[in-house]
Each structure stands twice: as C-alpha cells, then as structure tokens.
Amino acid sequence: MTDVQAEVIEGLVLCRVGEDRLAVRAREISSFDVPHAGARYAGEGFSPQARAPAEARLLRHHDTALVVDTVEVHSERLTLLSVPAVLVRAWGGALCGFVEAGGLLWPVISLERFAQGPEVVS
Amino acid sequence: MADVHGHLVFACGSSLYAVPADTASEVVNLPSLTRVPGAPGHLLGVFAHRGEVLPVVDLTRLTGHPLDEVFKRAVVVRTPRGAVALPASRVLGVATLEGSFERLGDTGVHQHLRGPARAAAGEVAIIDTQTFIEFLSTAG
Amino acid sequence: MSLAASPLKGRHRWLTNLSTLAVLSGLLIATAYASVTISFPEGTRLAFGLILAVVVVVFNLIGDTIEQRRLDTLRELGDSALAPTPANLLVAAREVMRQPEVAFWLSLSFLALGPLVVGGLWSLSSSVPPQVVLQVSFVGLIVSPLTATLALLVSVPRARQLLRELVAAGLPVTTLYAGVPVGFVLRRRLMLFAAVAVFTPLLLVADLALTRLRGLLTQLVSAPEAAAMSALADAQRSGGLWPLVGLVLLVMLMVSVSAWLSGSILGEPLRELAAETGRLARGEHGEARFIPGEYETFAASGAIAGMEAQLVALLGRLGQTAGELSGATGALAGGKGPRRVQNLDAASSTTGELARSAKEIAANALRVSELARQTLAAAKAGRDGAEGFMAAMVQVREGNQAIADSVVRLNKRVQQVGKIIEFINGIADKSDLLALNAELEGNNAGEVGRGFSLVAAEMRRLAESVMHSTREIGGLIDEIRDATNAAVMATEAGVKATDAGGALAQKVGQGLSRILDYANQSADAMQSISLATSQQQAGTDQLVGAMAEIVESTDASGAAARDMLAAHDQLIALARDLEQTVAKFKVRS
Numbered sequence: 001m002t003d004v005q006a007e008v009i010e011g012l013v014l015c016r017v018g019e020d021r022l023a024v025r026a027r028e029i030s031s032f033d034v035p036h037a038g039a040r041y042a043g044e045g046f047s048p049q050a051r052a053p054a055e056a057r058l059l060r061h062h063d064t065a066l067v068v069d070t071v072e073v074h075s076e077r078l079t080l081l082s083v084p085a086v087l088v089r090a091w092g093g094a095l096c097g098f099v100e101a102g103g104l105l106w107p108v109i110s111l112e113r114f115a116q117g118p119e120v121v122s
Numbered sequence: 123m124a125d126v127h128g129h130l131v132f133a134c135g136s137s138l139y140a141v142p143a144d145t146a147s148e149v150v151n152l153p154s155l156t157r158v159p160g161a162p163g164h165l166l167g168v169f170a171h172r173g174e175v176l177p178v179v180d181l182t183r184l185t186g187h188p189l190d191e192v193f194k195r196a197v198v199v200r201t202p203r204g205a206v207a208l209p210a211s212r213v214l215g216v217a218t219l220e221g222s223f224e225r226l227g228d229t230g231v232h233q234h235l236r237g238p239a240r241a242a243a244g245e246v247a248i249i250d251t252q253t254f255i256e257f258l259s260t261a262g
Numbered sequence: 263m264s265l266a267a268s269p270l271k272g273r274h275r276w277l278t279n280l281s282t283l284a285v286l287s288g289l290l291i292a293t294a295y296a297s298v299t300i301s302f303p304e305g306t307r308l309a310f311g312l313i314l315a316v317v318v319v320v321f322n323l324i325g326d327t328i329e330q331r332r333l334d335t336l337r338e339l340g341d342s343a344l345a346p347t348p349a350n351l352l353v354a355a356r357e358v359m360r361q362p363e364v365a366f367w368l369s370l371s372f373l374a375l376g377p378l379v380v381g382g383l384w385s386l387s388s389s390v391p392p393q394v395v396l397q398v399s400f401v402g403l404i405v406s407p408l409t410a411t412l413a414l415l416v417s418v419p420r421a422r423q424l425l426r427e428l429v430a431a432g433l434p435v436t437t438l439y440a441g442v443p444v445g446f447v448l449r450r451r452l453m454l455f456a457a458v459a460v461f462t463p464l465l466l467v468a469d470l471a472l473t474r475l476r477g478l479l480t481q482l483v484s485a486p487e488a489a490a491m492s493a494l495a496d497a498q499r500s501g502g503l504w505p506l507v508g509l510v511l512l513v514m515l516m517v518s519v520s521a522w523l524s525g526s527i528l529g530e531p532l533r534e535l536a537a538e539t540g541r542l543a544r545g546e547h548g549e550a551r552f553i554p555g556e557y558e559t560f561a562a563s564g565a566i567a568g569m570e571a572q573l574v575a576l577l578g579r580l581g582q583t584a585g586e587l588s589g590a591t592g593a594l595a596g597g598k599g600p601r602r603v604q605n606l607d608a609a610s611s612t613t614g615e616l617a618r619s620a621k622e623i624a625a626n627a628l629r630v631s632e633l634a635r636q637t638l639a640a641a642k643a644g645r646d647g648a649e650g651f652m653a654a655m656v657q658v659r660e661g662n663q664a665i666a667d668s669v670v671r672l673n674k675r676v677q678q679v680g681k682i683i684e685f686i687n688g689i690a691d692k693s694d695l696l697a698l699n700a701e702l703e704g705n706n707a708g709e710v711g712r713g714f715s716l717v718a719a720e721m722r723r724l725a726e727s728v729m730h731s732t733r734e735i736g737g738l739i740d741e742i743r744d745a746t747n748a749a750v751m752a753t754e755a756g757v758k759a760t761d762a763g764g765a766l767a768q769k770v771g772q773g774l775s776r777i778l779d780y781a782n783q784s785a786d787a788m789q790s791i792s793l794a795t796s797q798q799q800a801g802t803d804q805l806v807g808a809m810a811e812i813v814e815s816t817d818a819s820g821a822a823a824r825d826m827l828a829a830h831d832q833l834i835a836l837a838r839d840l841e842q843t844v845a846k847f848k849v850r851s
Contacts, residue, residue, distance in 0.1 A: 020157050045159025081170065084177045085204030086258040091160025098156075098168065098175045105156040105170050118160045128705050143705045149698045151691070195695070213698055215719060216705040 007080040009099060013059065014106060015068035017042040018050060022068065023099055023106035024059060032071060033058040039065040040115055045091055064115045074101055080108060091118045128218045129248060131241050132197055132210035134181045135189045138246040140239065141208070143216050145251040147200040152178070152193055152209060165258075166209070171198070176207045179258060184231045203255045217241050223248065231257065269431060270354075271340040273424055274333040277358065280416035281329075281365035282322070288373055288409025289318060291512055292401050295466065298505045299473045300397050306388040313383045321376050325368045332364050333357050336424075339431075351433035352441045358424045359442055362417035362556070370410035377402025397473070404469065408462040408516055411455055415523035422530075422554035429552045436571060438552065439564030448528070448557035455524040459517045466513055470506060531555035531563060538566055542573070614809075617802040624799045631788035638781040645778055648771035655767055659760035666753035673746040680739045687732040694725035 011026030022042055035041075035058045043050030052067045059066045080097040087095055094113035099106050129140035130149075155167030155178055164183040168175045178196060182189045193209030219239035226235040226247060234254040238245040293314070302310065330337065336354040338344040381395040429435060478494065485491045534553045551570075553563040697718045704715030 020159075022159065042159070046157055081173070081175045084168065084175055084206070086165065086177050086179070086206060086255065087158055087161060087168070088259065090158055090162075090165075094160065095158065098170070100170055105168065105175070107156065107158050107168075109159065114159070130702060143702060146702055149695060149702065151695060215698065215722060216701050216715065 006082075007097070009078050009080050009108070010075070012074040012078060012099060012101070012106075012108070014072045014074050014101060015042065015057075015059070016070045016072075017068050018046065020046045021104065021106050023074075023101070023108045024066075024111050025096075025108065026073060026075075028111045029059050029061050031060045033060050033065070035067040036065070039067050040117070041067040042114070043069075045114065045118070059111060061111055064112050066111055066115050076101075092116065094118075128216045129239075129241075129246070130197060131214040131217050131219075131243065131246055132208070133212040133214065133243070134193075134208070134210055135187065135191065137181075137185070137187075138214070138241060138244055139181060139208070139210075139235075140217070140219060140241070140246045140248045141197060141199050141251055142248075145199050145201055146197050147205070148198040149210075149213050150196055150198055150207065152196045152207070169207070171207075174205065176205055177258075178207045178209060180209060181231075199249075199251050199255070201252050201255050203252065204259065206255060206258065208249075214241070214243055219246060219248065221245075233257070268340050268342045268346070269427060270336060270346075270424075271342075273340055273427065274330060274337045277333065277336075277361055277417065277420050277424055278326070278329050278365065280420060281362075281369065281413040282326070284365075284413040284416050285322075285325070285369050285372055285409055287516065288369065288405050288412065289376075291409075291509075291516065292373065292377065292405040294509055294512065295405070295470075296398060296401050298509055299401070299470055300394055301477065303388070303390055303394070306384070306390055309387050310380070310384050313387065314380050317376055317380050317383070321372050321379075325372055329361075329364060329368060333361065346431050348432065348434055348437050351428050351431060352437055355425055355428050355433060355438055356442055358421050358428065359556075359560075361421050362414045365417045366410045366414035369413035370406050373402050373406030373409045375402075400469065404462060404465045407454075407458045408513075408520065411458045411520050412516060412523075415455075415520055415527065418523070418527055418556060425554045426552065435552045435567055439567055442560070444557065444561045444564070446558055446561070448559070451557065452524065452528070455520060459521050459524075463510070463513050463517060467510070470509075527556060528559065531559035535559070535563055535566060538563075538570075542566070542570055614806055617799070617806045621799055624796050627788060627791045631785065631791070634781060634785040634788045638778065638785050641774055641778040641781045645771060645774040648767055648774050652764060652767040652771055655760050655764040659757060659764060662753050662756040662760055666750060666757060669746050669749040669753060673743065673750065676739055676742045676746060680736065680743070683732050683735050683739060687729060687736070690725045690728035690732060694722055694729065697721035697725055 009025060013024045013026050013029055015022040015024065020043075022045075035052055035056045039058055041050060041052040041056070043052065053069055056067050056069055057071045059068060059071070078099040078101055080099060083095050083097055091109075092113060094109045094116075096108045096110055099108055128143045130143050130146040131138060131140045133139075150171060153169050155169055157167045158165065158177075161167075161177075164180045166178040166180050168177050170176075176198060180188070182191075191211060193211065195213055196207035196209045197213065198205060198207050219241055221237065221239040223236045223239065226232045226237055231254070234250045234257055236248045236250060239248055240246070334357070335344065335350060336357050339346060339350060339354050344350045378399045381398040384390055384398070385392070385395045425438070429438065481494050482491050485494060531553055535555075538551060538553060551567065553567070554560075555563045700718035701715045701722065704711030704713075704718055707714070
C-alpha cells in the first residue's frame with residue numbers, strides 16, 4: 001500500500017481504441033476533430049498493426065493530435081490510482097495512472113507524451 | 123538454508139514455482155484485465171484490487187515458454203518495490219521446500235529464480251520476489 | 263293325331279265293297295252256268311258245294327287281305343294313325359287310283375284259279391270224270407274276264423269319289439296331278455272291255471251249245487230206238503230251254519252293265535272337262551278344280567288344271583306388274599344394277615372382315631377387361647399395403663416424437679443439473695480460494711497460525727475434492743449433453759425420416775388410389791367395351807347374314823334386271839299382245 005495522497009481528477013475523456021480503453025484528462029484536450037493523415041492512432045499502443053476505423057475521432061491539443069475510435073466525456077470526480085512500479089516506464093512514461101469508471105478500469109495517459117510515441121522518454 | 127516461513131507453491135503451465143509465503147499476500151481469482159499501452163508482452167494487463175492496480179505478469183511468457191492458457195487464479199506478491207499478480211494454473215498451497223536454492227541462470231528472469239527445490243509435486247523454481255519485481259520494473 | 267274322327271275313316275272298305283260284289287256276281291254266273299251245263303255224277307254235288315264254299319271263302323279272304331294291304335296309307339289316314347299331310351294324302355291318292363286295276367287283276371286271278379282249285383279238290387275227294395273237272399275249270403276261264411272288268415268298272419266311281427274326298431281333306435290339286443303317274447292305256451282298256459263284252463257271251467253260248475250237243479249225241483248213240491231218240495230231242499227242245507235263257511239274260515245284263523260303266527268312265531270326265539274348258543274359255547278363272555279321271559282323261563284333266571293355274575298366275579302377274587314394268591325397266595335401264603351388285607359384293611366382303619374384326623375386338627376386349635380386373639386387384643392390394651405402411655410410419659413417427667420429447671426434457675434437466683453443478687463448483691472454488699488464503703494467512707501468522715493453516719488445508723482438500731467431483735460430474739453432464747444432443751438430432755432425423763417416409767407413403771397411397779380410380783374406370787370401360795363389342799359382334803353377324811342375303815338377292819335381281827333390260831322391249835310388246843289376247847278372251851265370253 002502506498003501512502004501517497006490519492007489524486008482526484010475532474011473531467012476526463014474516456015476513449016475506446018479497438019477493444020481497449022484509454023482516458024485523457026479533459027484539460028489536456030482543446031478540441032475534437034476528424035482524423036488527418038500523420039496523426040498517431042492510439043491503437044498502436046496496444047498493437048503495432050492496429051489501424052483507425054473510418055469513423056474515428058481526433059483529440060487535438062495545440063500541435064498534438066491522437067486518433068481514437070470513440071470519445072466520451074466523463075465529468076464526475078474520479079480517484080486517480082497510481083501506476084504500478086513495473087509500468088512506470090511503459091510507452092515512454094506516458095501512463096499517468098488509472099481510474100475506475102463505469103465498473104471498468106481505464107488507463108489515464110498524457111496526451112502530449114503518448115502522441116510523441118513510446119521511444120521518447122522525458 | 124532452512125525454509126523457515128515456507129513457500130507458496132503454484133503451477134504455471136507444466137512448471138512449478140514457489141514464492142516465499144511472507145511475500146505472497148493473497149491468492150485471487152483473476153478478473154478481466156485492462157490492457158496497458160506500451161506494456162511489455164509478459165505484462166498481460168492490470169486489474170484493480172482493494173483500491174490498488176495490480177499488474178499481471180505471465181511467467182510462461184517471461185521464461186520464453188508462452189501458453190495460451192486462460193488463468194483463473196493469481197498469486198499476489200507484494201514487496202516494498204511494488205506488487206504483482208502471478209497467474210497460476212493451480213495453487214498447490216504452502217509447503218516447506220528442501221533442496222538447492224541456487225540461482226537457476228545468469229540472464230533474464232532466470233537470475234531471479236532459485237532451485238531446484240523439491241516439493242511433494244516435484245521440482246520447484248523459487249522466485250526471488252525482491253529482485254524479481256525490481257527486474258520487472260527495469261525491463262522494457 | 264287328331265281326336266276328331268277322320269272323314270276318311272272306313273273308306274278303304276267302302277272302296278272295295280263293290281268289286282267284291284262284282285266277284286260274287288261272277289261267281290253266281292259261273293255256278294249257274296256250271297249247274298246248267300255240267301252233269302254231276304251221282305253223290306258228288308254235296309262235296310262240290312262244300313269245296314266251292316270253302317274255296318270261295320278262302321279266296322275271298324286272300325283277295326281282301328291283298329286288296330286292303332294295298333290301301334294301308336288310306337286306312338291309317340282313316341284311323342288317324344297318320345297326319346293328313348299332302349305327302350301322305352298323295353300316297354293315299356296313288357293307292358286309291360291303283361285300286362280298280364288291283365280289283366281287276368285280283369278278280370281275274372280269283373275266277374281263273376278258283377274253279378281250277380275247286381275242280382282239283384273235287385276230283386281228289388270224289389271219283390269225278392276228268393272231263394267234268396275240265397268243264398268246271400273252263401267255266402272259270404270264261405267268266406273271269408267279264409267279272410274282272412266288272413270289278414274294275416264298279417271300283418272306278420268310288421275311286422273318283424275318294425279322290426275328291428282326299429282333295430277336300432287337303433291334298434293340293436297340283437300335287438295330285440303332278441304326283442300320280444299316268445298310264446296312257448285307255449285304248450287298250452276300251453278294247454279289252456269291248457272284247458270281253460263280245461266274246462264272253464259268245465264263248466258261253468258256244469260252250470253251252472257244244473255241251474248240249476255232245477250230251478244229246480251221247481244219249482242218242484246210247485238210245486235203243488228211234489222213238490226214244492226223237493223223244494230225247496223233244497225233251498231237249500222243250501225242257502232245258504228256260505234255264506239257258508235265264509243264264510243268257512244274266513250274262514247280257516252283266517255285259518250291259520259293263521258296257522254302260524265303261525262308257526261312263528270316258529263320258530263323265532269328258533263332260534266335266536268340257537264344262538271346265540268352257541268356263542276357262544269364258545275367262546272365268548279361279549282355283550284349279552279337280553276333275554277325277556283315269557288314264558288319258560286324268561292326264562287331260564291335269565293338263566287343263568295346270569293350264570288354268572298358269573293362266574291365272576300369268577294374268578295376275580301381268581295385271582299386277584303391268585304398271586310397274588315400264589317404270590321398273592326404265593330405272594333398270596339406268597344400268598345401276600350391276601354396279602350396285604359390285605358395291606354390294608365389296609360391302610359384303612367388308613362386312614365379313616368387319617365381323618372378323620369385331621370378333622377379335624370382342625376377344626381382345628375380354629382379355630383387356632380381365633387384365634383391368636387384375637390391375638384393379640393389384641392396385642387395391644398396393645393401396646392397402648401403402649395405407650398399412652403409412653399407419654406404421656405414423657406410429658414410428660409418434661414413437662420418435664415421444665423419444666425426442668423425452669430426450670429434450672432430459673437435456674433440460676441435465677442443463678439444470680449442470681447449472682447446479684456450476685453453482686456448487688463456484689462455491690467450492692470460493693471455498694478453495696478462501697481456504698488457500700486462510701492457509702497463507704495462518705502460515706504467515708507463525709506458530710500461532712499453524713493449526714489454522716492445517717484446518718485451511720483440509721478445507722482446501724475438501725473444496726478440491728468437491729471441485730474434482732463437480733468436474734467429473736461436469737464431464738458426465740457434457741457426455742450426457744452430447745449424447746442427448748446426438749439423440750435429439752437422431753430422433754429429429756428419425757422424425758424427419760418418418761415424416762418423409764409418411765409423406766412418401768401418402769404420395770404412394772394417393773398414387774395407388776389414383777391408379778385404383780383409373781383401374782376402376784378402365785375396368786368399367788373395358789366391361790362396357792366388352793359388352794358393346796359383343797353386341798356389335800352379334801349385330802355384325804346379323805349384318806353379314808343380311809349382306810349375304812342382299813348380295814344373293816341382288817345377284818338374282820341383277821341377273822333378272824339384265825335379262826329384263828335385254829327383254830324390255832320384247833316384254834312390252836308381249837305384254838301388249840297378251841293384254842289384247844286377254845281382252846279378246848273376255849269379249850268372247
């Protein structure tokens with residue numbers, strides 16, 4: 001058990017990527033858009049061969065963009081669960097934690113870091 | 123070296139593993155897992171347990187003998203470095219092990235396995251949980 | 263045989279009565295003559311009389327028997343032993359017409375032989391001089407022709423009367439004329455009658471004279487003196503004259519009767535024939551009338567009757583066909599007769615073929631009818647079989663359905679059991695997990711928790727054994743599920759198969775029912791056809807017969823038509839001539 005004070009998140013965008021899930025802090029997203037060429041598909045984080053479907057959404061924040069299948073804004077307050085030690089380095093440290101919403105566990109990512117790819121380590 | 127506290131012995135595929143009983147906090151039924159982006163292959167996913175996110179580490183993949191078995195149970199191992207859930211085909215129970223406690227290899231995960239120890243069910247590889255979790259944290 | 267007495271009853275006796283009488287009268291003459299001329303030796307008269315009586319009776323019996331035997335048919339007709347058919351009546355007519363001749367010859371033999379026999383017997387019984395016996399025999403020879411002639415002549419009127427009666431009894435006149443042979447011997451008969459009439463008295467007188475003369479000469483030679491001679495001569499002259507005169511008178515009477523009868527033999531038919539021909543000459547034609555006669559008169563009467571019949575027929579036919587003749591010959595002149603005959607020949611042969619075909623068709627129809635009946639029976643058996651099969655299929659289907667239902671129910675139960683087992687398994691699993699963690703906790707609690715750990719381990723074993731059992735049960739349930747699934751599938755397949763089989767059997771049954779209907783219809787039709795063809799066959803047979811008759815008659819009429827065509831003009835001319843002739847006939851009358 002950790003003694004770290006649990007962080008609380010308000011405003012979260014829950015994203016579906018194939019059969020997997022992702023969550024991004026709402027404040028990290030400036031607009032939703034239609035995907036464009038060159039934008040990274042979030043599915044790549046789960047399977048290198050994954051391709052965005054036709055009806056995908058683009059999460060935009062300044063110059064950063066990430067393509068997901070669907071988006072859903074979750075405005076309730078949620079407790080951010082800490083990242084286990086063995087996953088701290090995953091995807092270049094893009095993982096911020098986990099939230100439980102709707103009976104499911106959602107990995108919360110930093111949009112900017114995730115969009116940069118797995119190799120970049122801050 | 124005397125096995126003072128005993129070990130929790132479990133089967134994973136055809137291999138028997140054991141963890142020191144004092145590091146094995148719990149045996150749980152595995153729920154459906156949430157996959158994590160950028161996670162290594164042996165990390166099957168995470169699940170929330172008692173307000174904590176536990177990563178699930180597949181020993182068969184880690185040792186290079188992957189099985190397509192759907193594990194029902196997992197042994198939760200907790201160390202000061204963190205906690206992981208090790209999926210088990212079958213949990214045999216706590217046993218006092220005898221035999222060798224030497225490292226089984228010098229590379230990869232084998233650095234953190236000791237043995238071969240003997241249990242009633244056969245030869246057992248003892249996981250050095252302290253170093254094992256550290257190894258997992260540093261491994262890609 | 264009719265119960266009513268025949269009109270010919272007893273006529274055979276009636277026919278011969280008079281000839282017997284004639285013979286008796288001849289006998290009377292002979293006896294009388296003998297008594298006058300012959301000097302019987304003393305004591306022999308009684309014997310002579312007895313012998314004569316016996317011979318007369320015997321000869322009469324013989325003669326009568328012969329005569330009656332020659333009239334057998336007439337007698338049987340009279341006794342109704344024979345039917346009065348024209349053939350029988352004709353035979354009787356022949357017997358009747360022969361009778362006078364029979365009477366003649368019998369009488370002749372009787373009178374010629376009778377005295378010989380009497381004389382012979384007499385000479386044997388008594389000592390009679392041969393000369394006297396010869397005299398007796400000679401008397402018979404002299405008297406017999408006259409007697410025979412008389413017998414013949416007296417029989418003729420009765421024979422004529424009987425012939426009339428036979429005609430009245432139903433003997434056709436034309437048959438009578440055609441069926442009785444005629445001997446043209448009238449001239450000989452008349453000569454015989456004349457000779458008998460002349461020579462019999464002559465011989466009698468000559469014999470008488472010679473006998474008297476010889477007796478006188480004998481007495482004279484033996485007389486002692488001349489006075490006695492003259493006395494003898496006187497006695498001869500005066501005393502023996504009257505019996506002689508009586509005898510001569512009797513002979514003359516018989517001769518006269520004979521002459522009169524012989525005249526009437528010729529005269530009566532001729533008178534009737536004259537009357538008949540006179541009637542014909544006056545044009546009064548009618549039924550041919552029977553005129554009895556003998557010899558040439560019979561032939562003449564037959565010829566006149568035939569002529570009358572021919573004339574009547576000819577005139578009748580002439581009158582009847584005179585009007586039609588012209589039209590008929592005109593139509594026949596069209597020359598269609600022969601062609602029609604050809605057509606009829608063809609038609610006749612065609613109808614013959616038709617009759618044969620009809621026979622064959624009838625036979626075939628009968629066979630087909632039989633086949634149709636057999637088909638009907640087979641189809642009935644087939645339909646019954648199909649119905650039985652269908653019923654069996656329905657039973658099988660019901661059985662299958664029941665099995666399927668049971669299996670489905672079993673499957674549901676097994677699924678429920680499976681769920682229970684799953685539930686138990688879940689509890690066992692949780693118990694196991696719980697025990698496992700308890701064991702772990704107990705172990706980590708050190709010595710204090712060791713006993714707890716042991717209990718937890720026992721609990722785990724228990725939970726594991728439960729899970730093991732539930733796994734086994736699960737395996738069994740899976741097996742049962744597989745088995746029941748297989749059973750369900752099998753029974754479903756069975757139901758489907760029986761459904762298909764039932765449907766097939768139903769179709770087969772329906773097909774057989776249709777076949778049965780058709781077979782019924784065809785059997786009915788075949789029976790109708792068979793009936794119709796047999797009727798047609800009968801009809802065709804009749805047609806063939808009719809055609810044959812038509813062809814025959816048409817052949818005849820065709821030939822007749824050809825003849826008539828050829829003789830048409832001549833016939834017309836002849837008809838005119840005949841008409842004129844006939845008209846002339848009537849004018850003269």
